[in-house]
Amino acid sequence: MNKRGLILSLSVTLLATSFLVACGGKDPNAGSGKSKTLIYGRGADSVGLDPSQQTDGESLKVTKQVLDTLVDYKDDSTEVVPGLAEKWEKSKDGLTWTFHLKQGVKFHDGTPFNAEAVVFNFERWMDKKNPYHKGDYPYYGYMFGGFKGDPGHVMKAVTAVDANTVKFELAKPQGPFLNNLAMSSFGIGSPEAIKKDPEGVKFNQSPVGTGPFKFVEWKKNDSITLAKNPDYYEKGLPKMDKVIFKSIPDNAARFTALKSGDIDMMDGLNPDDAKLVEADKKLQLKLRPGMNVGYLALNTTKKPFDKPEVRQAINLATNKKGIIESFFAGYAKPAINPMPDVVWGFNKETQDYEYNLEKAKSLLEKAGYPNGFDVEFYAMTEPRPYMPNGKKVAEFMQEDLKKIGINAKIVTYDWQTYKDRVGKGEHQMALYGWTGDNGDPDNFLYVLLDKDNTRTPDAGNVAFYKNDALHDTLIKAQQSTDQKARTDLYQKAQEIIKKDAPWVPLVHATVPEAARAEITGWIPHPTGSDKLLNVSIGK
Amino acid sequence: MISYIIRRLIMLIPVLIGMSIITFSVVHAIPGDPARTIVGDKATPAQIQEIRENLGLDKPAYIQYFTYVKDILQGDLGTSLITKQEISKEIKPFLAATTELAVVAMLIAVFFGVNLGILSAWKQNSWFDYTAMLIALIGVSMPIFWLGLMEQWFFAQELDLLPSNGRLDPRMEFDAITNFYSIDAIIQGNWYAFQDVLLHLILPAVALGTIPMAIIARMTRSSMLEVMRSDYIRTARAKGLGEFWVIYKHTLKNAFIPVLTVVGLQLGLLLGGAVLTETIFSWPGVGRYIFDAINARNYPVIQSGILILATIFVLINLIVDLLYAWVDPRIQYGKGE
Numbered sequence: 001m002n003k004r005g006l007i008l009s010l011s012v013t014l015l016a017t018s019f020l021v022a023c024g025g026k027d028p029n030a031g032s033g034k035s036k037t038l039i040y041g042r043g044a045d046s047v048g049l050d051p052s053q054q055t056d057g058e059s060l061k062v063t064k065q066v067l068d069t070l071v072d073y074k075d076d077s078t079e080v081v082p083g084l085a086e087k088w089e090k091s092k093d094g095l096t097w098t099f100h101l102k103q104g105v106k107f108h109d110g111t112p113f114n115a116e117a118v119v120f121n122f123e124r125w126m127d128k129k130n131p132y133h134k135g136d137y138p139y140y141g142y143m144f145g146g147f148k149g150d151p152g153h154v155m156k157a158v159t160a161v162d163a164n165t166v167k168f169e170l171a172k173p174q175g176p177f178l179n180n181l182a183m184s185s186f187g188i189g190s191p192e193a194i195k196k197d198p199e200g201v202k203f204n205q206s207p208v209g210t211g212p213f214k215f216v217e218w219k220k221n222d223s224i225t226l227a228k229n230p231d232y233y234e235k236g237l238p239k240m241d242k243v244i245f246k247s248i249p250d251n252a253a254r255f256t257a258l259k260s261g262d263i264d265m266m267d268g269l270n271p272d273d274a275k276l277v278e279a280d281k282k283l284q285l286k287l288r289p290g291m292n293v294g295y296l297a298l299n300t301t302k303k304p305f306d307k308p309e310v311r312q313a314i315n316l317a318t319n320k321k322g323i324i325e326s327f328f329a330g331y332a333k334p335a336i337n338p339m340p341d342v343v344w345g346f347n348k349e350t351q352d353y354e355y356n357l358e359k360a361k362s363l364l365e366k367a368g369y370p371n372g373f374d375v376e377f378y379a380m381t382e383p384r385p386y387m388p389n390g391k392k393v394a395e396f397m398q399e400d401l402k403k404i405g406i407n408a409k410i411v412t413y414d415w416q417t418y419k420d421r422v423g424k425g426e427h428q429m430a431l432y433g434w435t436g437d438n439g440d441p442d443n444f445l446y447v448l449l450d451k452d453n454t455r456t457p458d459a460g461n462v463a464f465y466k467n468d469a470l471h472d473t474l475i476k477a478q479q480s481t482d483q484k485a486r487t488d489l490y491q492k493a494q495e496i497i498k499k500d501a502p503w504v505p506l507v508h509a510t511v512p513e514a515a516r517a518e519i520t521g522w523i524p525h526p527t528g529s530d531k532l533l534n535v536s537i538g539k
Numbered sequence: 540m541i542s543y544i545i546r547r548l549i550m551l552i553p554v555l556i557g558m559s560i561i562t563f564s565v566v567h568a569i570p571g572d573p574a575r576t577i578v579g580d581k582a583t584p585a586q587i588q589e590i591r592e593n594l595g596l597d598k599p600a601y602i603q604y605f606t607y608v609k610d611i612l613q614g615d616l617g618t619s620l621i622t623k624q625e626i627s628k629e630i631k632p633f634l635a636a637t638t639e640l641a642v643v644a645m646l647i648a649v650f651f652g653v654n655l656g657i658l659s660a661w662k663q664n665s666w667f668d669y670t671a672m673l674i675a676l677i678g679v680s681m682p683i684f685w686l687g688l689m690e691q692w693f694f695a696q697e698l699d700l701l702p703s704n705g706r707l708d709p710r711m712e713f714d715a716i717t718n719f720y721s722i723d724a725i726i727q728g729n730w731y732a733f734q735d736v737l738l739h740l741i742l743p744a745v746a747l748g749t750i751p752m753a754i755i756a757r758m759t760r761s762s763m764l765e766v767m768r769s770d771y772i773r774t775a776r777a778k779g780l781g782e783f784w785v786i787y788k789h790t791l792k793n794a795f796i797p798v799l800t801v802v803g804l805q806l807g808l809l810l811g812g813a814v815l816t817e818t819i820f821s822w823p824g825v826g827r828y829i830f831d832a833i834n835a836r837n838y839p840v841i842q843s844g845i846l847i848l849a850t851i852f853v854l855i856n857l858i859v860d861l862l863y864a865w866v867d868p869r870i871q872y873g874k875g876e
Contacts, residue, residue, distance in 0.1 A: 007868035037710050044831075047621055135623075141586055201623060220632060221823035221831075223709045232552065244709045248821040250684075256691045257703050415834060416571030458575075458587060 037243040041263035045102040045247045050204040051187045053135040057528045060184040064529040067187025067209030075250045078439020080178045094173030094481035101164045107190035108214045115160035120191040122158040130298035134200025139185035173336035174441035212238040212533040265515035271329035274512040288511035288524035289342045292353035294386035297463040298503040309367035311501040315353040335492045335505035338445035345490035361404045372405020378430035382415040386433035386509045424457045441490040446474045543872035558849045573836040575621045617839035635718035637824035641809035656759025678753030687746040687819035689832040704821040709742035743820035751805035762794040803859030807852040
């Protein structure tokens, strides 16, 4: 073949391609109504599908459909309701919990769900010597104080009383115990399937649970397909035959795919696009209540933030309404306390610092900084659920700080480096945030503001705020299992924090998401993992 | 010829060693820690330390490097820290997806680029020449992400003519055998899927092919103009040969070598540098695989991924060099040894 042959063959290939394309119409079955298939568009792929091994929302969002938990969250809040356990009781001292399981439930592989299966799963997670303990089980270690043999481990024993009753004996009472068990990470998997996979690799790729949908196929970085579990214990559910999670990394491209009907629903909507959704009759806007907080941490171990007056002054110089209007398109609530009001125990009485530059300036004078000071202001550049545009927010706040004499220099790093530096306490002030795990106040107040969590290099309390009265309160609340007593203690804790002002709590982001207008039954959950069993197309 | 190929392949070794040292050092110099990504934001320092030890990240860097090289020599590309899957297995579908896209993009780029270049040279200084070169200039300077989003907006959303993202309608049941979807569809005789695969290829391939097309067009034009001034072309015209044959047969043959060089280099770039296109069109390719690995500090994936891409890049260049001899018989390798 000479060069003309080369050119010729190229042209022929191209012409043939364009011809085929011209002849091909659209798939007649691709219309969203007919196949009872739901396509959920999202920003990233799952990491793995064994929920006990994962911490990222994109993994848990999928496993929530496949593996059920002993107890569950209500559809729209973090209140605990029955799941695989129908009912439960606890002993007076809060050390023994007995769960009565639903009967006649089967795993997707046909094996029965029972007390043995529950025990098997917990043994696998908690005991590093268990032959099936093949991973890091980060959430288990984190929520239950480590693993078997660790000094802080709360789980003393998990035993099967009879086929349908499981008993948990705890080493010490744990306030958030039920909320922890409801987390998607503690979904119960089929012991048979786990035993068939001694290396702990296959189950993470194709999980087997009791949930409304069965795992079918995973095309990496592309799509995960689930199919209806015909034996699901709630009759008539789920409503869809198939759910496909499709990764579309770019927010704008994902929105285009929604508008052109390639997908049925999506998360990660740009706040600015939310207005377009509202105006479009073919689409509907969904607001996910934010179980999160975006805040400005003031490093209390560094000058000048060792002085409470200075911290209060920064609070007074912050225009939260302006931030929400400018950078959240209005889709956020101003944060008054360190935790949002979707978490129980939220203190409604707390008065927020008003936006008052005069007052801020006089407080600075009182603290001995009449001419202000120079300061480094850390801001994240990567969008976070609680802070879509950290740098812009920092620039906005910088203007107000200048007015009270504070000269803030904005410093940015990539997200990993940023977390690294902030965790080590290298910052003076830093924009930061948190997304809740289990919907318990402990998961915000203790984790983010107790002196126990100021240890570097991975401090959770990045204001490095230490207050003994607060510590006592939080520990008491942590060890109590009495809801009323715990609520009172957390109310008190929020007051202490407000006065000391280790942070400027900024926002609780409400996450705008969108669906085609014909989608019904979708309730975005504050945890970020929605139950899709009631979702349907039309009616 | 054979000895030339062997020599070139041996030269690959120092290139890859250098490449691996650079990648390893850069990867380990970026701050951040894969252990943190694995256990999530919320792990305790003790948990993180334990994982670091399990992964061998607490050992000195040179030991980590030699372990890595030892594994590579044994044909083991390592295991992804995040997914715990073997990289050699995990990367295959991504490589296939990227290759399929890059090849189609290159076909488009070569077809339009070469013809635009030829016609521009043929009709030098005509309105066609000016327009074509203006298009080429715009093509070179066009940001791919913008072009991609505009394509999606116009062809998918407004006209509803082409799918906006992905390789295939996710509702379609389809077995990936080779992971080159067009080939898979043919193997399975699934013409419906084949059409769908081609439809899905058009927008990303055009976006990805635009810059190489523009570069090829400009290169072809200048190369053609040079050759058209040579004596033998005048002779060809003088003996009464039609202008079409003069241009497409005699001129192109000699003008094609520099074009071929550009094609080879661009194809190499497309294979590794398609991150933007892959992101906008949700194309599950190797660029994004490595990009995500960088964000997660997934050291083995970054290292092995870049090593594979470097190898492919070098091999493509070798093939291009061999093609020279095929296009121009005056070039011969291995003579006189």
